Amino acid sequence: MGSKEFILKHSLGVRIFHYILVVSFVPLAFTGIVLYFKPYDELTMNLYMRIHVILGIVLTLDAIAFFLVGFERVVTFVKRMFTFFGDDVRWFTILGGYPQKFLLRKKVPVPPMGKYNSGQKVFGICVVVGGTILIVTGWALWAFPHILPVGMVLLFGNLHMIFGWILSIFLLVHIFLGIYMFDDFKAMFLHGMIPYGEAEETAPKWVKTELVKIENHV
Amino acid sequence: MKKQTYQYAESPFNMSRREFITIGGIVIALLALPAVWIRSGIAKRNSYIRARTKGLYTDDTQSKVRVSHGNTAVSKMYTDFAQHPLSEISEELFHTHHYINRRAA
Numbered sequence: 306m307g308s309k310e311f312i313l314k315h316s317l318g319v320r321i322f323h324y325i326l327v328v329s330f331v332p333l334a335f336t337g338i339v340l341y342f343k344p345y346d347e348l349t350m351n352l353y354m355r356i357h358v359i360l361g362i363v364l365t366l367d368a369i370a371f372f373l374v375g376f377e378r379v380v381t382f383v384k385r386m387f388t389f390f391g392d393d394v395r396w397f398t399i400l401g402g403y404p405q406k407f408l409l410r411k412k413v414p415v416p417p418m419g420k421y422n423s424g425q426k427v428f429g430i431c432v433v434v435g436g437t438i439l440i441v442t443g444w445a446l447w448a449f450p451h452i453l454p455v456g457m458v459l460l461f462g463n464l465h466m467i468f469g470w471i472l473s474i475f476l477l478v479h480i481f482l483g484i485y486m487f488d489d490f491k492a493m494f495l496h497g498m499i500p501y502g503e504a505e506e507t508a509p510k511w512v513k514t515e516l517v518k519i520e521n522h523v
Numbered sequence: 524m525k526k527q528t529y530q531y532a533e534s535p536f537n538m539s540r541r542e543f544i545t546i547g548g549i550v551i552a553l554l555a556l557p558a559v560w561i562r563s564g565i566a567k568r569n570s571y572i573r574a575r576t577k578g579l580y581t582d583d584t585q586s587k588v589r590v591s592h593g594n595t596a597v598s599k600m601y602t603d604f605a606q607h608p609l610s611e612i613s614e615e616l617f618h619t620h621h622y623i624n625r626r627a628a
Contacts, residue, residue: 310529310530310531311528311529311530311531312529312530312531312532313529313531313532313533376547377543379550380538380543380546380547380550381537381538383546383550384538384542384546437554441557441561445561452565452568453561453564453565453568454564454565454567454568457561457564457568497529498529501530501531512531514537515533515534515537516531516532516533516534517531517532517533517534518530518531519529519530519531519532
């Protein structure tokens, strides 16, 4: 296969959703951590809370818009995230070969993966489930604490904190591996395309079963 | 500068209609369930207050004496000992001039 051939991995709609997700979630995680530790005076903490709320609204609108406009993409994503095979178990036993690569400078054979590898699937599940919980609990805690039962507000507060921490920690790993897989990084942030050869190596199942050859597109 | 092009894309037929409807339905149902749960939680949020109120009204209906000034023990105390409310002896014994400031504690 020629090395100059490309695959459209992330469509424009997905990329726009991801851009807004980046500009909203990264500062949301930061302000959330500041709000958790409360290191500043009351006035500054109020400012952080306002920023957190405004970005939360942006994130919610982004998620709702993508859910409505790209429902087919949401369904496809959910299917991919929640479908596990024997290869995924084998992938986890060697953690995708990343520790060997980073720590021992050794390349080990990795089981063939689909569009997303097993680690990305776990991250995807956390994003879908945790993101939904964060949005729902965030709105409940900000806008409706007075009409909710006390126990529910307490539960929502704890869930918001727990999933906020989980996604914030996952975010660091996601950013690191996202930049490490630089072709994928460029695809998500620039043109949406990855080289065919790269995809064949990292996602052979996807290349083999889910792609179609098309006429040249700009 | 030459624009980069792509020669491959995901097939739009990777998922059957049945699969799409099933997964889409599950996603929507899972999103709707918490909404139902929250709504029922809101509807029931003051149930313990209502139960307490109902209990108090039941107690009130069943009580022989329903007003504080009709309390026979208190009336007897005033008749035999403290004369009448706000009398000198009542003021001295029942009125206090100190209180715990819980906010300052």
